[in-house]
Amino acid sequence: MYNYIKALHIVFIVTWFSGMFYIVRLFIYNTEAGEKDEPEKSILRKQFTIMIKRLWFGITWPSAIITLIFGPLLWWKLNVLPDWLIIKLFFVLGLYAYHFSLHVIYKQHMQGIFKYSSQKLRIWNEVATIFLVAIVMLAAVKQNMSVVWGLAGLVGFVVVLMSAIKIYKNIREKK
Template sequence: MSYLYLKAFHIFFVVSWFAGLFYLPRLFVNLAMASPGAEYDRLLLMARKLLRFMTPLAALALATGLALWLGFGIAGGWLHAKLTLVALLVAYHGYCGKLYRDFANHGNRKSHVWFRVFNELPVLVLLAVVILVVVKPF
């Protein structure tokens, strides 16, 4: 596969993964405000389906990124910073899975306000990653 096709697929999978990273915590905000019942169950089902949908997209984003890095010799200090942020995103994704399980077991102890702040973290990481990739400041 040529470099440009691989890069295009990487961007597609990253954008798709981020759509999930942006929306899943928003569902958590709503779950934190909902009482047990039909609405809670519906939101929980949506969260489960979204988590199951976005996890393979994350894996494909990581796989295509790894192929770009190792297959085409992409290097630089900016890449080390980007990889650190990607590792944080993977941890964030995993923590979202833990938070989902907490909601599924009715064990959530965090407020909707906490989830509103938590929801903003991937936005900041995305901004930093885009700057690193486009500007390559170091």
């Protein structure tokens, strides 16, 4: 039974992350639609609103909830709380905080409030990537991972990721 629960947990983690990655892309496109002339602006905003709502409540929220059901069930079946899992749970809490921040942005977009530039949203989109790398590394490598090397690797990954965003912005601005 443990392996079935684990498999389902992984499936819903994947769909949850997919939803979080794509929702921010839709926020970016919805924000950038504001730079278009009418009637293109209204048409795009209407379509993005439908897409955002369906993705958020049809995939992302259900996946977050089901992940939250299967995760503790796995922990209960494991019947132990190893050090790597404690660290992973802190990252998972951070991921849920990130999810709730996306919900705030979702509500703003539904009200026609666009507080963040597309560049800020692009950076915010990568926060999920950082959580993904940290959580997967902890789940896969477990107790074999050094805390110091793990954190150093995560910081290095963040530096590379932010550099890539900056380079991409420069390339986009030159076009």
